[in-house]
Amino acid sequence: MGFVKYEDYAPIERPNYQEELDEVVRAVAQRTRDSVERQGVGRAVRTAHGKSYGLARAVVSVPELPPEYAQGIFAEPQVYDAVVRYSNGLGHLRADSLLGAACGMGIKMFGVPGISLLSDEAEATTFDLNLINNRTFFANTAHDYIVLEQLFAELPDALANPATRKTWLGDFLTRKGTLQTPEQWLWDELFAMMSFTAVPRRNLLSYTYNSMGAFRYGDYIAKVRTAPTEESLKSIVHDTVDVAADGEAFRNTLVAEMGERDHAFELQVQLNVDLSRMPVDNTSVEWPEQLSPWVTVARIDIAAQDISGEENLKIADGTSITPWRAREEHRPIGEIQRVREEVYRRSSIERHRINGQRRQEPVSSAALLGNSR
Template sequence: MKIIKKLLSIVVILLILLVGFIFYHAQDNAIVTTEEIIPDDEAEQTQRAVDNFIDVITFFQTDKAHRGAHAKGHACVKAYFDINDNINPDLQQGIFKQADTSYKTWIRFSNGTPKIANDAEKDSRGIAIKLLNVVEQGQTQEFLLHNSPAFFSTNLDDYNDLVESEDKLQYFLKGYNPFNWRLRELSNVLNTLSPPPYSPIWEEYFSNTAYKLGPHNVKYKVQSCQPFNQISEQDQTDPDFLQKTLATELENGGACLQFMVQLQDANKHMPIEDPSVLWKESDSPYIAIATITIPQQQFDTAEQQQFCENLSFSPWNALAEHKPIGALNRVRKMVYQASSLYRHQFNKTDVPQSLDW
């Protein structure tokens, strides 16, 4: 009986320690502000990130240089981005200022890895949205999202350390002290590396990073307007089955996506500088403010695929009312510029200037 009591005591102590351990790693040190905080070493860390990104591109390039992230595009499709007519007046900022406005749009769906991989592999999935002729001819507004609501690095220094690490698992589980491990960030990575969706239009996409919406700070989300509806069988042995499934869907009809915003509440734990912290929907629910309509079409021609490959996307192609904010967004400005320049020079191609359709 004494042995059983001892064992029970040990189990209880271990459970208490486990709960404390999990609680410890669920916490973060992010400061909640409504304004950006720029570290003294950000310029140095930004150049480090640019160099790392170019290294990733050169590591995976063959006869072609691909994007340093989201290298494999499934499609670039034509769409309409329609501003909803029932938006709260306080949210009518930038492109959302005029209800019932419609923008011609290009949408690129992609896998997240920097290598051209089989669609069946666990990976992040992305959507890049390019609105045409906002405010004036030739000006674009672009939104970039992927399929996880929280990023896997807390700051720019950590991101660079991860990219430079030869053993990614050791980066998250460094040393013998488990209290120094990065379990929250590792959890975010594992949530991102998910099995493939049935097709790209049935995935949920999140911005991770924050943006201005006039005086507000927001994050974005894109999801299907309708419940899931499988229209054909997939052959997942085909390495490009996501592209082919999407092609079948859009040959048979169109698709509808909702574009949503989540407002920062500075009284809640919703930091703008640490994209690894999830903004809880219970603190601030998403609000639908636009509808994306993808009409029936054929997109998988060689010409359109090459056009898609040559396109360049950046969250900094944006109106001032939608300015990207936070450390990760600030570094993306320089990284994406350098990446696009290197890729197009290596491939001897130009960024398409004629985008209208």
């Protein structure tokens, strides 16, 4: 079976998409403003991935690849300076025991040629990947996201409390009663959301992180993930994340592990071979590996380094990661990916404005983190 060509994918164009997107953007911007008081830390906090665990220098190395995988920024052997940011997926600043285990790995590469897809920073040389330690996502349209984003903001409290759990699940499944029949209900999305609750608490360097949404991959269509190398996974010493004993267990184990040894990930892509069984516009459905395996297209090396300081967290908090900080050959595709373009951009603008942070892309890891190791 051959790989699906990018040109064979037809985006779904719904007539009310723009007005629904505008409503989502307004809601996220308002929630960002409200976070100053809600989170009680005197600054605006992301509505997702609000708690940073650390920002580390990294190197992304692209080897010589077979033609189907030698696409876009992976077309030729190359080495990119980079940083990696780890964060919790929820939009709260709390002890880890009061948060879930859904965590993110954001990658920012520097010195990437070409024009950025973000029109207000077209000349920036950065290229981002935002990944999470789960295979599927819980929203697929702007229409659904209007409601589901509100419900997401109530986690993890709504599911942890028996008095609100059933109501919350019912609201999610029926989009707060707007979907009348079981055939319309958001079954795939609910199963995807519940899969986040099954993520085990482990050292952040031990997870596989997924894009969930699809991207153009040169001539083809792909999803992206990172997986620790076998050697790196075996080398982890601080593998126990005990949030009951340590409210900052995720960060403390990450700091300890990074401070003591090098770690490495394989950056992999899964090319689409069947749009019906590997849907682009339903990110709540996992693409079967038996149809198309994951293939390594680059290696991410994170050398041992000290990320323990408060300044590191401050820099991590001000670092923006968006899937649209990319090139045309890696354009995000699918409706929820299109939603992310303006939501991430406007959220970042609003957060930086409130926090008095300069919103400008750095040119290197040294420019962002300094020259110290």
